Amino acid sequence: MILSDPSVVPRLCHLKRSEGQSFGFHLCKYSQAFEITDLDPWSPAEHSGLKDGDRVLEVNEEYVVNMDFNRVARKIQSCGLHLFLLVLKREEYEWAVSIGVDLKFLAEATKGDHWSRPRLCHIQKHPKHGLGMTVVSVDGQKNQYMVRTVIDGPAEKAGIFNGDRLIWINGLMVSTLRYSAVIKTLKKRGDSVTVLVIDSDSESCYIRRKMPIMPVVAQSCSLPHSAKTMNLVKGSDGYGFLLRQEKLACTQQKVHVLREVDMGSPAEGAGMEDGDLLLAVNGEPIESMEHEDIVRKIRQSGDKVSLTAISIPGRDFYRELGISPLLFHEDCSHRCINNWEEAPLRKQDRKEADSGFHSGYVPELPETVRIQSSDSSQSHHQTWC
Structure with a gap:
């Protein structure tokens, strides 16, 4: 196998969209290749430098060639x-591909020899030792900070290394803060804090690539309030729960809540609890959908459905951080489909969906999905498992 070829040069595209806006492209899979098609004019995709026909090697710093189509689409x-x-x-x-270039090596080579992903770490304060770290300014660099950790302290146990660069605290970029503001922010966080850190060599790799360091490209370290995926098989009395659309008292935001979980029901057996907030149905995010659309999606699943949910405290935690609870919910859609081993997706099931995520590649037809927001006014572009 050939490790690289100087005529083959990957390029990094950063797509930035607004709330309710789509990224503006289709993602198709042909054989093992993920291809970009049908770019919308003036869209984030076009502004990023993406071109029709581009083949995707990585999504948010993760190598995706040969990965299941559903997993890649859900990551996006x-x-x-x-x-x-x-x-x-x-x-x-x-x-x-024709000359046998190692595509994974090619992708890794764009980052440098000493690259690793940033880490999103949640630190629980110790009653006596606090966070187990101190923050110091980097000499000669304005608003740049590094972390000094205590051996076996809370910070070190949370995945932070001595000398790490501090990038982000509970949703705030520290590059916008003076040192006094950084310390104040750490102190006012109560009994815990969530920080984004990276080692100095990897930070240099990101700077060289002109790539911002953000939670979306990070690996998570022991974050609390994780989402849960529940695989339900309908019983004689149904699934045994009620789906309600409610408003959160603090924000008046509409949410979809799982209520009235029957004792001994499939819902209770799968781990559902009264008050859980529904995040996804069969791996597809539903937070921006209307109640009727979600009910229809569950009914279309037949006698089996996969629901992803999180507690209200968990939703509040991720909302404060400014990230989706699904961001680090590893392989949500991959599990929701492949756990039904006794009921694989049939070809006729594929034909029933206008556009969808499928469980595998169909040689005679490319898999296609519209990558865009889940705005209810554009429900004809919603994705389906």
Whole structure:
């Protein structure tokens, strides 16, 4: 296998969208290749430098070649307002494959020898030792800070290393804060704090690539309030729960809440609790959908459905951080489909959906999905499992 070829040069595209706006492209899978098609004019995709026919190597710093189509699509759906794609031109990709270039090595080579992903770490304060870290200014660099950790302290146990650069505290970029403001922010966070950190060598790699360091490209370290995926099989009395649309008292935002979980029901057996907030149905985010659309989606699942939910405190936690609870919910859609081993997706099921995510590649037809927000006014573009 050839490790690289100087004529094959991946490029990084940063897509930035507004709330309710789509990224503006289709994602198709042909054989093992993810291809960008049908870019919308003036869209975030076009502004990022994406071109029709580009082949995707990485999504948010994660290598996706040979990955299941559903998993890749869900990673894009849950990334929020920022999306990073490492791509090759179609002709470069085809040439690289034809001569046996190692595409994973090629993607990694764009980052440098000492690259690693940033870490999103949640630190629980110790009654005596506090956070187990101190923050110091980097000499000669305005509003740049590093962390000094205590051996076996809360910070170190949370995944922070001595000398890490501090990037972000509970949703605030520290590059916008004076040192006094950083310390004040850490102190007022109560008994815990969530920070984004990276080692100095990796930070240099990001700077060289002109790529911002953000939670969307990070690996998570022991974040609390994780979402849960529940696989339900309908019983004689149904699933045994009620779906209600409610408003959160603090924000008046509409949410979809799981209520009245029957004892001994499939819902209770799957781990559903009264008050859980519904995030996804069969791996597809539903937070911006209307109640009727969600009910229809559940009914269309037949006798089996996969629901992803989180507690209200968990939703509040991620909302404060400014990220989706689904961002680090590993392989949500991958599990929701592949756990039904006794009921694989049939070809006729594929034909029943206008556009959808599928469980595998169908040689005679490319898999296609519209990558865009889940705005209810554009429900004809919603994605389906």
